[in-house]
Amino acid sequence: MNGFGRDGGRVVSGSGRDAVGLADVEQTPRLRSPDVGRSAVATRAEAAPLADVAPRVRPPGHPVVALTIAGSDPSGGAGIQADLKTFAALGGYGCAVLTGLTAQSTTGVTRVHPVPADMVSAQLDTLFADVAVDTIKIGMTTDAAIARTVAAALRDLRAAGRTPFVVLDPVMVATSGDRLLAPDAEAVLRDELLPLADLVTPNLPEAAVLLGVEPARDGREAADQARALRALGVGYALVKGGHLDSAESVDHLAGPGVGGVCGGGNGGTGAGRDNGDSGGGNRVGGVGTTGNGAVGDDLGEVSPGGDGVVALAAPRVPTRNTHGTGCTLSSACAVLRPAHDGWEPAVRAAKDYLTGALQAADSLVIGGTGTTSGRWQGHGPVDHAHATRRT
Numbered sequence: 001m002n003g004f005g006r007d008g009g010r011v012v013s014g015s016g017r018d019a020v021g022l023a024d025v026e027q028t029p030r031l032r033s034p035d036v037g038r039s040a041v042a043t044r045a046e047a048a049p050l051a052d053v054a055p056r057v058r059p060p061g062h063p064v065v066a067l068t069i070a071g072s073d074p075s076g077g078a079g080i081q082a083d084l085k086t087f088a089a090l091g092g093y094g095c096a097v098l099t100g101l102t103a104q105s106t107t108g109v110t111r112v113h114p115v116p117a118d119m120v121s122a123q124l125d126t127l128f129a130d131v132a133v134d135t136i137k138i139g140m141t142t143d144a145a146i147a148r149t150v151a152a153a154l155r156d157l158r159a160a161g162r163t164p165f166v167v168l169d170p171v172m173v174a175t176s177g178d179r180l181l182a183p184d185a186e187a188v189l190r191d192e193l194l195p196l197a198d199l200v201t202p203n204l205p206e207a208a209v210l211l212g213v214e215p216a217r218d219g220r221e222a223a224d225q226a227r228a229l230r231a232l233g234v235g236y237a238l239v240k241g242g243h244l245d246s247a248e249s250v251d252h253l254a255g256p257g258v259g260g261v262c263g264g265g266n267g268g269t270g271a272g273r274d275n276g277d278s279g280g281g282n283r284v285g286g287v288g289t290t291g292n293g294a295v296g297d298d299l300g301e302v303s304p305g306g307d308g309v310v311a312l313a314a315p316r317v318p319t320r321n322t323h324g325t326g327c328t329l330s331s332a333c334a335v336l337r338p339a340h341d342g343w344e345p346a347v348r349a350a351k352d353y354l355t356g357a358l359q360a361a362d363s364l365v366i367g368g369t370g371t372t373s374g375r376w377q378g379h380g381p382v383d384h385a386h387a388t389r390r391t
């Protein structure tokens with residue numbers, strides 16, 4: 001066990017068996033390239049200095065280059081698979097750095113295997129030395145060493161004057177209830193990654209862990225927790241309400257300029273980017289409606305820092321296909337941000353996309369093989385390609 005045991009002891013992580021398996025692969029002669037076995041230090045030293053990388057000029061209309069730093073979900077509904085589908089569906093070009101493998105389906109997670117932290121570092125350094133990434137989504141970081149490695153790479157990038165947008169989805173537990181993050185990584189997410197992020201997107205239990213409080217029981221408490229997360233150094237906080245038992249699925253976004261509040265200019269995350277938000281621009285008497293029926297209620301409160309909080313509601317879609325909604329939303333926020341004038345309009349557009357994917361989700365029948373008809377207890381994926389399918 002590596003800190004991943006769930007109460008029921010169902011989930012196990014990288015153990016001796018996995019380690020042996022990986023070593024076996026690395027010793028296969030065909031794979032014995034000069035890269036195999038290099039230490040993280042050697043790799044970092046040999047990568048081109050970040051400051052020396054001058055991006056090539058891109059033609060007008062070039063897709064947003066979006067990177068996901070996350071784990072793999074073989075069932076395709078969550079993790080990097082969901083992130084890349086989301087990037088593509090929204091017109092982005094997707095890159096992916098893997099932090100961990102999961103053995104997972106629509107019914108749960110049976111195993112989690114971390115990618116060695118020095119290999120995560122090598123992936124990031126090699127990518128950043130060549131590719132100019134516009135926006136980054138961080139999902140499952142798997143363990144404390146990997147979370148620290150990701151933070152160090154983001155700091156290096158920033159020190160080199162490169163400031164992609166950063167969305168942190170602090171993935172801790174899957175929809176199925178299985179743990180995806182070693183408990184000792186929670187403090188690293190809070191202390192190291194959160195202050196580097198422009199937007200954090202916890203669900204209710206994750207927000208509570210980050211804040212060290214009980215999970216919010218209603219929208220008012222969720223709004224308070226979104227504000228409280230800002231005090232931990234993140235630019236904007238979106239506390240998702242998918243877990244609340246309400247007729248609408250309501251998320252709360254806090255940050256400078258949100259809901260049309262004139263920000264206090266304190267939305268910076270140390271990235272040196274003006275994080276000020278121009279607001280959604282669609283408020284009518286405090287309520288705005290977006291394409292998919294999502295409604296925003298300006299909660300009408302301004303904290304001393306100039307933060308506004310807005311409730312973003314969408315009709316709750318009656319489907320079991322909710323696996324990966326959090327991954328999909330955070331990736332949509334990341335890839336949509338460069339084309340939007342602030343985080344609030346980007347988050348609204350991302351929620352519209354997710355609501356469409358949920359509304360079309362029952363057209364997908366993924367999972368359930370091997371169960372007696374009618375007894376499938378899983379959670380299937382949303383339909384990432386709902387707007388563009390040609391098959």
Ligand SMILES: Nc1ncnc2c1ncn2[C@@H]1O[C@H](COP(=O)(O)OP(=O)(O)OP(=O)(O)O)[C@@H](O)[C@H]1O
Nearest residue numbers: 175203240241242243249315316317324325326327
């Ligand atoms: N049935 C639903 N109908 C509409 N929106 C939903 C539904 N379920 C979740 N959402 C929305 O999906 C997004 C993700 O919410 P949720 O709180 O479930 O995150 P999560 O637990 O991190 O997701 P997951 O772990 O399943 O990927 C939020 O915008 C939430 O409002």
Ligand SMILES: Cc1ncc(CO)c(N)n1
Nearest residue numbers: 071072073078079140174
């Ligand atoms: C790999 C991975 N990341 C995130 C989630 C959360 O939905 C999941 N189930 N699997």
